[in-house]
Amino acid sequence: MPTHRRAALVTLASAGLVLGVVAGPSALAAPPRAASSDVHVSPAGDDHADGTLRHPVRTLERARDLVRARAGNLSADLTVHLAPGTYRRTEPLVLDARDSGTNGHRVIWQGTGDTVISGGRRVTGWHPVPGRPGLWSARAPQGLAATRQLYVDGVRAQRAxxxxxxxxxxxxxxxxxxxxxxxxxxxxxxxxxxxxxxxxxxxxxxxxxxxxxxxxxxxxxxxxxxxxxxxxxxxxxxxxxxxxxxxxxxxxxxxxxxxxxxxxxxxxxxxxxxLDQPGEWYLDKGSRTVYYLPRKGEDLARADVEAAAAEKLFDGRGTADAPVHDIALRGLRFSYATWLTPSTPEGFSEIQAGYTITGDKGWATQGLCRYVEGGTCPFASWTKMPGNVSVTHGQRIEFADDVFAHLGASGLELGTGSEDAAVTGSIFTDISGNGLEIGGVDGQTPASGVTVTNNHLYGLPREYHGGVAVLNGYTHDDTIAHNQIDHVGYSAISLGWGGWPDKIGDPATPNPSHDNAVRDNLIFDYMQMLDDGGGIYTQGLTGTSMADGEKVTGNVVHDQWGLGKSVYTDNGCTYETVRGNVLHHASYANVASRHTDYRDGLGNNDPTLVQDNWWEEGTADGDNKGLVTTGNRIMASPSDVPPEILGNAGLEQPYRALLERTVAAPSVPEPPSRVGTTTAGADALYVTFNPSFADGGSPVAGYTARAYDTSGAQVAEQAVSAVEFRRTALVRIGGLPSSGGPFRVTVTAANAHGSSAPSLASASLAPTAASTLPGAPTSPKLRTAATAATLAWTPPTATGDAKVVGYRVTVSDGRDPIGVTGRDVLVTQPSAKGMFRVIGGLRPGTSYTVTVAAVTAAGPGPAATVTATTRATAP
Structure with a gap:
């Protein structure tokens, strides 16, 4: 399986696109045939018209009112045909029970793929700012009091x-x-x-x-x-x-x-x-002036500059007694909405996955049920990030062939009481927070029967980097299947809640979750900014037994950047089945699965089944007090996995055209982040960083690191290809002057459209000579199969006077030493997390001795040695 999209798995297309228009017609859902009761809408329509094909209405509210008058006793689906163009919103389109389908028929809001529901205000009248070369300004558009997002031809600009x-x-x-x-x-x-x-x-x-x-x-x-x-x-x-x-x-x-x-x-x-880098902007609310430093090639006289103004674009507003139901939204693009709460005194006091602690003295009581006097219930009921598109108490609501892009909160929220909803064939990208949220954690009516299938989620979150692509709270009977999730800042899929009490020996919070399935998804290049997450992350009770607990099956998860696991079963995760997945290139575990079950005093582990996976971890079969590991296969490379298993994960064939669709004009990448340095000798620094996961419409080709002395003068630079950086996670800048240090380093990313702005600089560091070798790695193990073995070890406790940047592995069959590099080498070291590598090409029933030594700028240290015999035959 290639590590950058599917055989060009994804090409974030470089074909240009006028803002607000998705390239090409809607490919996945043909518009339904017009019926006499259908309603037609056009940005050029007239709300005094009758809503026929020849006389369309202009606003979504007028269309809704016409639907409301006709939907009481349907004998067929009623379709609202939305012509191409932009429908600007100051408030959301609100639908409730009166706007629902009847008699088993639906109300379908049908766009063309070029139909944009926009919360933006266009910014025009740009002129140069006197005395500030390169800086431009414009009057804030009418009605724009505040915003957190600005877009130039569909490309997100960076707040200064x-x-x-x-x-x-x-x-x-x-x-x-x-x-x-x-x-x-x-x-x-x-x-x-x-x-x-x-x-x-x-x-x-x-x-x-x-x-x-x-x-x-x-x-x-x-x-x-x-x-x-x-x-x-x-x-x-x-x-x-x-x-x-x-x-x-x-x-x-x-x-x-x-x-x-x-x-x-x-x-x-x-x-x-x-304001000092191209692509940065600032809104002066006092003078109502927008400032912007254009990127190379941007012409503000012609560009479509949009400030996100509305906070919500669509609101399916049902109640427990009167749900909104039987509505489909197809072929629509939702764009240019913001979320202003983080700009208020509430700020963004994050706790996990975009949930925050809010309110006066929220720190003292919010979600602290039974643990403090006055604590609100249930435990861990904190404040969820809202969706720019949302449904509450909705039944049989469908989103298909839609685009959620250029959004400032979460993209789509299927909240409390959502039942039998479907999200299919849609794109989620360039979203500030979570891509898709399902259910919640407040103990109210859970979401259920939600299917999320054949969607492409990528290049997010762009602002609140602890967000995830798919967030599933307390839900039951949900299915998340055949999606592709790539190039995301933190975890790809996060399920469950309320498991943390096991940290103090208490059982996980009771909740209504059961019968949820995560299957056949393709997940890669995840956790590109934050740590302690996974490709698929679950915590808390997932059911009442292994039969109705969560099933994670048939997923292909690879190429993790931050510290975490492929499938992460966190605190209190109980009754989890992890079966038939392909898991590789994680930092220190393919499956993290052992937690004590505190529901009784027996000292068992949370019941978990890890079965028949293809992985690199190599843990032996066994039953560890309810944690059952059986039938898993060590893989030396994806070529070891049957191709039909790899090919089944991700988008199914009719939906793979999603990978070629664009949502913005091509641009340079976002800068890398979190630049860190360590000594590489007396005149050199090693540099590492988090790679760009928003690539601007074409893959990042390479990076350039630049070192600056205390006066701010550049003293050295070094380029590295994206392929090489993926392999090593390092850039070495040599030839630094003996005086002028300590040095700061910035990094830029380049694609086919040019170079990014520089990253924020590293902390200052002066290089020093490295002469003390690292100690030997500890706890070496060789977990064998017939023709492959997993070598596992823990980083050395003493690293000498430099950081570990690699390992050297030797095998007793005489092959050349194996160099171990990559992001996991760097992120596992500070917390002494275990590492592993698979050695392939071994002979069955043969004894092998393997050594592993840490490498720093001072050279390789002493080796740890382990010997084991491969299995006589393959299983």
Missing amino acids: RGPVPVTLTQTATGYTASSDTLAHWKRPADAEFVYTSGEALWNVERGGLGQWTEPRCPVASAEGTTITMAQPCWDNSNKRVEFPDIPGRTVSMVGPGHLTNGGKPSYVENAYEL
Whole structure:
């Protein structure tokens, strides 16, 4: 299986596209035949017309009213035909029970593929800003009071950002700064601090609320050197209740009780003073002026510049007593919606997967049921990110052949009470947070019977990087199948909730989940920004028995970047079946599956079955107190897997045209992120970074790292191809001057359309000579099959005076030494997570001795040795 789309698995097409138009007609669902009761809508229509083909109405509300008058007693499906063009929204189209199908027939809102439901306001009248070469400005359009997103020809622009220009010392209400720089900014209260989390890799300065989060808090004021942060975001991010008798363990049991790294933000965003890179923008709300630094080739006199204004585009608003039902939305594109809550004093105090702690003193009570006095129930009921398109208490609602792109919250939310919904043949990309949300965690009516099939989700989340492609909360009888999910910042699919009490020896939170299936999905290039997640992540009770527990089957999951697992069964995950999957190129586990079952005092593990998977982990068959591992096969490469298994995962044949559809004009990639350095000798640095997962419409071809001295002068650079970086996860910059250090490093990404803006810089580091060798790896194991074996080990406890950048493996059959490089080498080291590599080409029934040695800039250290005999025959 290729590691970059399906045999060109995906080509994020480089063919251009006028903003708001998906290339080509809707290919997956032919428009239904017009009937006399059908309603026709056109942006050029007239709401005084009768809604016929020759006399279409203009607005979606007028079409809805005509449907409402006709839908009471249907004898056939009623179709609302939406002509090509843009339907601009200030408020969502709201449908309720009165707008539903009847007598077993549906109301179908049918677009053409070129039908755009837009919450944008076009920004025009651009002119150069005097005294600021390259900077342009325009009057904010009427009705645009605030936004968090701006798009130029469908390409997301970056809110102006940069390093915090002062040294900060945390206080109870914010910070004391080393100077009054921020107080002299035009509008310091517009600024937002971003706390980038992640595994502590090299000298990257990271804070946050757990390595799976990226919280944000606005600045309330900057007066002199006193910076006051907005409330309640600040307290919700720093005062989370901890158990008095369990040091460091929060009552939420999810992450730390306060911002780590001394509360220091990784960078600051949204200030005029930070406008210094092409593609950056800023809205001055006081003067109602939009500023933008164009990218190379952009002509603001001709470009379609859209500011996202509406917060919701469609709202299926049913109730438990009167659900909205039997409605289909097909061939529509939902774009240019925002979400303004993070810009308010609530901020974005993330806890996991886009859920946040909110409200005054939310830190003290929200979702802390039974663990603190006044804690709200159920446990872990925090605030979910909203969807720009949403349905509540909807039955038999269908989304097919739609595009969810250029959105500022979650893309689609199938919330409380959603039953028998279907999401098919649709694209989710360029979304700020979660792609698709199903159900919730508030203990209300769960979602059920939802099918998510043959969709392409990629290039997300773009702003709230702890978001996931598909988020499934408390649900039952849901199926997530035959989707392709690639190039995402964190986990691809996340299911379940409420399992964290097992951290203190309590059983997982009871919930209504059961009979959910995740099957035949293709997932790759995931966790490209954050850590502690997986391709498929599950936690909490999944059912009442192995029979009705969650089934994860037939998925192909490969090429993970962050610290995590292919299939991650986290706290309290009970009654999980992981069968028949192909799992490779994870950082330290293909399946993480052992957790104590605290529902009784027997000391067993949560019942879990790991069976008949193709993997690299190589764990032997056995029954570990209810954790059953059986029939799994070691794979040395994808060629070991029957091709029909690989070919069955991902989009089915009729839907593979989705991989060729475009949603924006081609552009340069987004910059890489989280640049870290370590010494590579007296005059050199090793550089690593998170690769660009939003590639601008064509694959990233390579990266260039540039080193700068203390004066800001560039002193060296080194390019690396994307293929080579995938293999090594390193760039080596040599020839650094003996004076002028320490050095900071930035990285750019390049594709067929040019180079990105530079990344944020690494922390400063001066190279040093490396002479002390690392220690030997520990706990070596050789897990054998007939013709292959998995070599597993743990990084050395002592690394000498440099970081481990690789391993050298030797095999007693005389083959050349095997060099082990890659992202897992780097991310497993700080937390001493185990590693593994598969050695293929072995003979059955043969004894082999294998050694593994760590490699640093000082050279290879002493080796650890292990001997084992391969199985006599293949199973």
